[in-house]
Amino acid sequence: MVRKLQAEEVYKKCEHSIFDFETTEELSPLKGTIGQDRAVASLEFGLNLPAKGFNIYALGEQGTGKMRAIRTLLSEKVKKEPVPPDWCYLYNFKNPDAPVAVSLPAGRATEFQKDMENLINTLKVEIPKAFESKEYDKQRNKILEDFQQKQREWFSTVEEEAKAKGFAIRKALAGLIIVPVKRNGEPLTEEEFQALDPDTRKRIDELGKMLQDKLDDVVRAVKEAEKIVKDMLARLERQIALDVIEQPIEELKKKYSFNEKIVNYLDAVKEDILNNIQDFKIQEEVPAVPPFMKIQREVSFAKYSVNVLVDNSTTEGAPVVYEPNPTYLNLFGRIEYKIQYGMAITDFTMIKPGSLHKANGGYLVIDAMALIKNLFSYDSLKRALRSKEIRIEDVWEQYRLITTTTLRPEPIPLNVKVILTGTPFLYYILYNYDEEYRELFKVKADFDIRMPRTEENIKKYAQFVSLCQKEEGLLPFHKSAVAKIVEYGSRLAEHQEKLSTQFSSIADLIRESHFWAKKDGKTQVYEEDVNKALEQRVYRSASIEEKLRELIVEDVLIVETSGRKVGQINGLAVIDLGDYSFGKPSRITARVYLGKAGIVNIERETKMSGKIHEKAVMILSSYLWSKYAIKKPISLSASLTFEQLYEMIEGDSATCAELYALLSSIAEIPLKQNIAVTGSMDQKGEVQPVGGINEKIEGFFELCKIRGLDGTHGVIIPRRNTKHLMLKEEIQKAIKDGAFHIYAIDYAEEGLEILTDMPAGELQQDGTYPEGTINYLVMKKLDAMSELLKQKEKEEEKKNEK
Numbered sequence: 182m183v184r185k186l187q188a189e190e191v192y193k194k195c196e197h198s199i200f201d202f203e204t205t206e207e208l209s210p211l212k213g214t215i216g217q218d219r220a221v222a223s224l225e226f227g228l229n230l231p232a233k234g235f236n237i238y239a240l241g242e243q244g245t246g247k248m249r250a251i252r253t254l255l256s257e258k259v260k261k262e263p264v265p266p267d268w269c270y271l272y273n274f275k276n277p278d279a280p281v282a283v284s285l286p287a288g289r290a291t292e293f294q295k296d297m298e299n300l301i302n303t304l305k306v307e308i309p310k311a312f313e314s315k316e317y318d319k320q321r322n323k324i325l326e327d328f329q330q331k332q333r334e335w336f337s338t339v340e341e342e343a344k345a346k347g348f349a350i351r352k353a354l355a356g357l358i359i360v361p362v363k364r365n366g367e368p369l370t371e372e373e374f375q376a377l378d379p380d381t382r383k384r385i386d387e388l389g390k391m392l393q394d395k396l397d398d399v400v401r402a403v404k405e406a407e408k409i410v411k412d413m414l415a416r417l418e419r420q421i422a423l424d425v426i427e428q429p430i431e432e433l434k435k436k437y438s439f440n441e442k443i444v445n446y447l448d449a450v451k452e453d454i455l456n457n458i459q460d461f462k463i464q465e466e467v468p469a470v471p472p473f474m475k476i477q478r479e480v481s482f483a484k485y486s487v488n489v490l491v492d493n494s495t496t497e498g499a500p501v502v503y504e505p506n507p508t509y510l511n512l513f514g515r516i517e518y519k520i521q522y523g524m525a526i527t528d529f530t531m532i533k534p535g536s537l538h539k540a541n542g543g544y545l546v547i548d549a550m551a552l553i554k555n556l557f558s559y560d561s562l563k564r565a566l567r568s569k570e571i572r573i574e575d576v577w578e579q580y581r582l583i584t585t586t587t588l589r590p591e592p593i594p595l596n597v598k599v600i601l602t603g604t605p606f607l608y609y610i611l612y613n614y615d616e617e618y619r620e621l622f623k624v625k626a627d628f629d630i631r632m633p634r635t636e637e638n639i640k641k642y643a644q645f646v647s648l649c650q651k652e653e654g655l656l657p658f659h660k661s662a663v664a665k666i667v668e669y670g671s672r673l674a675e676h677q678e679k680l681s682t683q684f685s686s687i688a689d690l691i692r693e694s695h696f697w698a699k700k701d702g703k704t705q706v707y708e709e710d711v712n713k714a715l716e717q718r719v720y721r722s723a724s725i726e727e728k729l730r731e732l733i734v735e736d737v738l739i740v741e742t743s744g745r746k747v748g749q750i751n752g753l754a755v756i757d758l759g760d761y762s763f764g765k766p767s768r769i770t771a772r773v774y775l776g777k778a779g780i781v782n783i784e785r786e787t788k789m790s791g792k793i794h795e796k797a798v799m800i801l802s803s804y805l806w807s808k809y810a811i812k813k814p815i816s817l818s819a820s821l822t823f824e825q826l827y828e829m830i831e832g833d834s835a836t837c838a839e840l841y842a843l844l845s846s847i848a849e850i851p852l853k854q855n856i857a858v859t860g861s862m863d864q865k866g867e868v869q870p871v872g873g874i875n876e877k878i879e880g881f882f883e884l885c886k887i888r889g890l891d892g893t894h895g896v897i898i899p900r901r902n903t904k905h906l907m908l909k910e911e912i913q914k915a916i917k918d919g920a921f922h923i924y925a926i927d928y929a930e931e932g933l934e935i936l937t938d939m940p941a942g943e944l945q946q947d948g949t950y951p952e953g954t955i956n957y958l959v960m961k962k963l964d965a966m967s968e969l970l971k972q973k974e975k976e977e978e979k980k981n982e983k
Contacts, residue, residue, distance in 0.1 A: 183935060184900065184925045188917040191906040193677040195664040199639060204657035204705055210648035214250040215641040216632025216682050224254050227624030228544075228598060234623050236566065236599040238549065240608040241628025244685025247602050248546075250628070255544055259498035265542020268491040268593055269293070270529050271442075272484040274449040280488075280529035282591040283442045288494035293437065294487035300429055301485045304454065307425045308461040317421050321414060328410045335399045343392050347385075350396065357400060359392040361385050422458050426451060450485060483530050490514075490534045490593075491541065499543035504536040507547045509557040512536050513565070514573045516588050532590055537562075537571050540597050549603030549611075562599070566621050569595045631679040634671060638680055642667050642687075649688050655695040661708035666690060669715065672907035675875065690714055712910075722761035726880075729756075729765060734887055738825050740766045741854040742885050742894065748772060748846030750936070751857040752823070752838035753881060753896070754830075755873035762873065764880020766857055768824040769835060771842035775970050776818030780805070780843070783822035784830050791831030800833075801840050803864045804929075808956070811948045815963045816970045819843055834871035836862040837897070837929050841936055848958035852936045853893075856924075857881040860899040866929040870901040875908055882912050882921060890915060895922030897932045930956075 202208055214221060220239070227237040239247045267290030270280040285293060311317060340350055349362045361369040374382065430451050437443040454461065460482070493500065504511060514535035518525040536545055553559050557576045565571055570592040578587070601622065608625070611618045632638055643663045650658060658666075669690060673681035681687065693714035698706040732738040740751060752769045755762055782798040784790035790798075798821065809815055821839050823830055837860040845852045859877050861869040871877075878896050885894040903925050915921035926932050930941035933955055942954025950956035 182927065183931045184903075186903065186906075186916070186923040186925055188913045190903060191908045191916060191923060192910075192913050193634075193668070193671060193907065195639065195667040197660050197664055199636060200643060200660040200663065202643070202660060204659055205643065205647035205650050205663065206657040208644055208647035210651055211641060211644035213253050214246050215645065215684075216638055216680065217246060217250060217628055220247075220626045220628045221250055221254070223624060223626035224250060227600075227626065228254060228258055230624075233569075234566075234621050236601075236622045237624040237626055238601045238603065238608050238611075238622045239626040239628065240603060240605045242604065242630050242683060244683040245628040245630055246682060246684050247626075247628050249684075251546060251600060251602070255501045255546075259501055259543060262499035262543070264493050264496050264498060265491075265500065265596075267291070267489065267493055268534075268538065268541070270488040270490055270532050270590060271446050272486075272529055274453055274484075277484075278588055280532065280588060280590045281442060281446065282490075282593050283440065283446070285440065285443075287496065288492075290487070290489045291492055291494055293443070294489050296433055296436070297485060297487050300433065301482050303429060304426055304461055305482075308422055308458065311421045311425050312418070312462055314421075317417070320417055324410055324413050324417065328406055331406060332403050335402060339392070339396050339399050342395070346388050346392065348389060348392055357396055359389050359396055361389060418458050419455050422455055422461070426454055453484070483528055486530055488530045488532055490532065491538050500540055501544045501546070502536045502540035503546045505548070505551070506555075507536070507552045507558050507562075508555045509561060509576055510535065512558055513561060513571060514538055516573060516575065516590075527588060529588060529590070532573060532588065535571075535573075537565060537595065537597060538593065541571070541593070542596055544598045544600060546600045546602065549601040549607050552601065553607075563617050563621055565595055566599065567617075571595050628682070630682055631674040631676065632682050634667075634676075634678050634680045639667050642670060642680065645684060645687065646691055649691045650695075653692070655691065656698055656704065656706050658691070658694070658706045659708070662694060662706045662711050665708045665711040666694075668907070669711070672875065675872075675905050675907070677904050677907065690718075693718065719761075722758075723763065725756075725758065726761075726763040726765075730884060730887070733766070733884055740768055740884065742888050743891075744854050745851035746845075746854055747849055747851045748842055749854070750838050750842045750845070750852050751854060751881070752835040753857050753859040753877035754832075754835070755876050755880075757873075762876055764873070764877040766881050766884055767826065767835075769821070769838050769842050770824055771819060771821050771839070771846040773817065773819045773843070773846045773966075775816075775966060775973070777816045777970070778818040781818070781820045783820055784826070789826065789829055791829060793833050794830050794835075797833035797836040797861065798839065800862065800864055801836055801843070804840065804862065804866055805843070807864065808866070809960045809963050811944070813964075814967070816967045817847075817963060819846065832871075833861040833869075834859050834873075834877075836860070837868060837932055840929055841933055844933065844955065844959055845937075847962050848955060849962070850937050850939065850955060850958065855885070855891075855893045856895050856897060856922075856936060858897045858932060858936075860897065860902075860926070860929075860932070862929050868899040868901075868926055868929055868932075870899045870905070874898060874902045874905050878906075878908060878923065879912065882915070885921070886911075886915075890920040892920055894920070895924060897924045897926060897935060900925040900927050 220241070224237065224239065227235055239251060241247050264287040266284045266286055267288065269283050269285065269290045271283055273279050273281050283290075336350070343349060343359055347361055348359050349366065349368070350357055351360050351368065352358075361374070363369055363373075374385070377385070430447050434444050434447050437447070512535045514537075515533050516527055517531040517533060518527045519531070520526075552562065561576070571594075572592045573590045575587050599622075605627075611622075643660075646658050646663050646666060649655065666687065667680065670680040670687060671677055673683060673686060690711065694706050694711045697713045697717070698710040701710070703710070729738065733740045741749075742751070748771045750769050752767045754765050754767050756765050780798060780802045782790055782795065785795050785798070805817075806815070821843065823835075838858040840862065841852060841858060844850070857877075859871055859874070861871055863869060878898070881896055882894075906923075912921060916923065924932070924935055926935075933939075934941050937955060940951075940954045942950040942956040944950060944956075950960055
């Protein structure tokens with residue numbers, strides 16, 4: 182049954198009486214979230230279940246409060262959880278390219294770092310002191326003196342024997358040699374030696390060879406003794422250094438005895454210091470050399486330092502990390518380099534942490550789209566969650582032509598709950614196309630864009646206004662302004678019994694309303710300020726809408742709003758620009774002619790029609806055949822099109838309008854052009870609700886208003902869309918004054934009766950429709966067309982036979 186809607190049916194007001202305050206200054210700010218019970222329950226479930234793979238994807242449209250809900254839940258939950266341990270990297274004395282990862286209780290890593298700094302700084306002072314002590318000099322001198330004494334004795338024995346036999350020891354390039362001498366001690370020359378008789382020369386040669394052998398034995402003995410002396414001096418230095426370092430290192434080992442890795446590390450530190458005592462001795466200043474000269478070895482104590490990767494000394498409860506830019510390096514850490522003498526060098530102290538390190542033992546929140554956009558991040562995160570460890574790697578290494586030497590830090594065990602936030606579209610893409618995702622993110626927290634418009638939720642809306650007002654220092658909002666914001670929430674939700682949960686849009690309206698109120702010098706925000714904010718928002722965004730409307734008014738785009746036309750009707754569409762959407766009236770026409778082609782959708786033939794629209798035309802065809810081909814088949818060729826349409830068309834909201842244009846063309850009954858139509862339809866003729874109903878009605882109203890409302894203008898909509906109406910105040914007034922009408926229908930034929938002022942007619946038992954009805958005229962015309970087509974076919978057959 183057709184219902185003409187009243188003004189109060191097209192808009193649901195929020196009465197001021199529901200509020201027990203005058204301004205939001207009296208209200209306590211909102212705590213938690215509104216209308217997201219299902220999503221919050223899912224979050225709590227995922228956060229409290231420690232099992233592997235129960236990470237969370239919080240899905241919802243932008244501005245539905247995902248981050249606020251996550252922050253609120255985590256802020257309370259983490260306080261009750263233990264603080265995770267610190268992590269640091271230590272030098273690996275056995276394999277310097279593989280730094281050792283060490284875990285320490287919260288706050289102890291920096292303590293250990295300071296202990297090692299103090300130890301090395303102390304040794305730098307105490308070891309040189311020990312080597313400057315009298316005791317060290319005494320022991321060292323004794324070793325050297327004993328060696329020198331033995332050396333003198335060995336050489337003296339050989340020298341005396343040589344002297345007694347007429348020989349002396351002399352230095353040469355090859356070392357010490359035995360040479361014959363004269364009585365005055367001068368070496369015998371070659372001429373003098375050759376002048377001697379053969380027996381004498383032979384005796385001198387034999388004695389010289391014997392003495393040289395003895396001298397060589399002494400030289401070898403001295404060299405062996407030198408090695409022993411060096412070893413004795415090294416043992417002495419080691420013992421002196423050990424006396425200095427043993428006690429402080431043992432104290433540290435006792436202090437950190439609970440950690441086996443640190444105990445082993447301290448043993449390695451002690452051994453390395455003892456093996457490199459020279460590094461701790463006072464070094465003589467070496468004159469500066471030009472850069473192009475050979476690079477001298479630089480003494481570095483960095484290997485004894487502690488690289489604190491994660492310091493939880495100031496953390497309260499479990500850590501929560503919100504990573505806004507989840508690049509691979511930001512998530513997994515990096516190994517930095519510094520340029521020295523034209524070369525890139527690094528060491529374990531240049532290992533830097535990522536978000537996973539900081540969130541380890543707690544929670545990591547990442548935007549899913551940002552994660553997927555960053556190369557390597559998504560796959561590496563899944564790998565880390567599967568293996569439960571964090572590896573710091575050079576991911577570009579596999580793409581280089583030449584492999585470079587770098588560090589391979591020991592992996593750190595991972596225990597983190599990851600929360601992804603994103604759109605439903607991205608969630609279902611990942612869920613359906615990535616099997617690993619399904620195994621790792623098993624908890625779905627679905628944030629709805631609407632919630633029931635109950636008294637409780639309306640009051641929470643008011644608290645949300647209070648929250649924005651107090652957090653941002655805005656003017657207090659009067660209850661009339663709050664009521665208007667609640668009504669805008671219903672408009673945003675496109676439902677009289679719902680409120681939008683897209684609080685980012687609500688917050689923007691709150692800020693804009695404050696701006697206009699403050700600009701007018703007010704101390705509070707009132708209803709008119711909210712209205713002005715909404716009007717100005719439309720004004721800033723409606724330039725394209727106004728240009729299209731101008732084209733219609735100027736008859737460039739033809740849309741008639743008066744009179745009657747056969748086979749022509751005004752349909753309603755919505756143009757969505759992203760930040761703004763508006764209704765656009767469109768002229769739909771139908772033409773009928775003899776033939777068997779059926780209904781031809783011109784948009785489909787020109788590939789300007791989407792699948793949903795194509796389906797709608799097929800449903801229309803099914804309805805037509807089931808309605809009028811009851812006793813005998815009908816033959817029909819017809820075309821449908823949206824006139825002056827220069828873009829793709831999608832959706833089924835024009836099905837009713839297309840049906841009316843088609844029936845009008847068949848029966849040659851004119852349709853009212855002052856009434857526009859929107860509504861989908863099933864095969865039985867039942868009218869189904871459509872989207873964008875408010876924008877469609879307002880778009881046609883604005884056009885009619887410009888041309889002059891005369892009381893005949895209106896819109897036909899599905900009755901099931903009545904609850905979605907939240908039309909602006911100007912239309913409410915026009916309806917109340919009888920200048921504009923909205924007709925709500927359940928069946929397609931009801932709209933046809935409005936457009937033609939004729940009864941549709943019900944099917945009788947004999948399979949016909951009553952005379953004087955639309956259906957009767959349609960069926961009669963279709964029968965006539967079928968008969969005429971048969972006659973034409975027979976005539977053609979006769980011609981062919983002749």
